[in-house]
Amino acid sequence: MAILKLARMGHPVLKRTADAIDDPTAPEIRRLIADMVDTLADASGVGLAAPQVHVPKRLVIFHIPESRAREALDDDMEEGEDEEDEEDDEENGNGDAVPMTVLINPEIEALSDETVIGVEGCLSLPDMIGRVPRFRHIRYKALTPDGSNIEREVSGFHARVVQHECDHLEGILYPMRMEDLSTLGYVDEMGRSELPLGERIRERKKAADND
Ligand code: NI
Numbered sequence: 001m002a003i004l005k006l007a008r009m010g011h012p013v014l015k016r017t018a019d020a021i022d023d024p025t026a027p028e029i030r031r032l033i034a035d036m037v038d039t040l041a042d043a044s045g046v047g048l049a050a051p052q053v054h055v056p057k058r059l060v061i062f063h064i065p066e067s068r069a070r071e072a073l074d075d076d077m078e079e080g081e082d083e084e085d086e087e088d089d090e091e092n093g094n095g096d097a098v099p100m101t102v103l104i105n106p107e108i109e110a111l112s113d114e115t116v117i118g119v120e121g122c123l124s125l126p127d128m129i130g131r132v133p134r135f136r137h138i139r140y141k142a143l144t145p146d147g148s149n150i151e152r153e154v155s156g157f158h159a160r161v162v163q164h165e166c167d168h169l170e171g172i173l174y175p176m177r178m179e180d181l182s183t184l185g186y187v188d189e190m191g192r193s194e195l196p197l198g199e200r201i202r203e204r205k206k207a208a209d210n211d
Helices: 027-043 066-079 083-091 155-170 198-210
Strands: 046-047 058-063 099-112 115-122 128-135 137-143 150-155
Touching: 027 046, 027 058, 027 099, 046 155, 058 155, 099 155, 115 155, 128 155, 137 155, 150 155
Parallel strands: none
Antiparallel strands: 046 058, 058 099, 099 137, 115 128, 137 150
């Protein structure tokens, strides 16, 4: 196991299109996945793409812990949504935790034009967050580490995380998807009323620092 060094915005590996993986079961891919899982846990993140650890291959990992799933549902509700949308999200399993998932050579298809704005951060832009529009409903297909196929239709935060991670494989970072760059900023500088998620991240950091 190893904690890998994270590439930050500006590094060339984050700007290029990542290469397809020929053999998902290859030993070096298994090692890469294990190291990425360790690295993600160490950074307390929800998702990580191989280019972020300087490996330009089409592989992403993510998980949604129970706490983040519930929080994300609230955040997505903040603007432009009504109760009916929230009920829809809950019916679709949005707000549910997702165990650690590995996607190899993933492909995403938007299932409608509908987008939703939510708060995102990225381990390649440490301590920053911004509001990013994403498709609400997507279908994604990928290979798993044992070489089988995975196909899921998802919505809300799950769909957001997958879109964010797969963008890394195309050299796209979340600020490049933002419509209003005035909402991009350092977590520590943002007020509670402005960005509730930012406040919670800050509080988590404070709690972690006090450990
Ligand atoms: Ni990211």
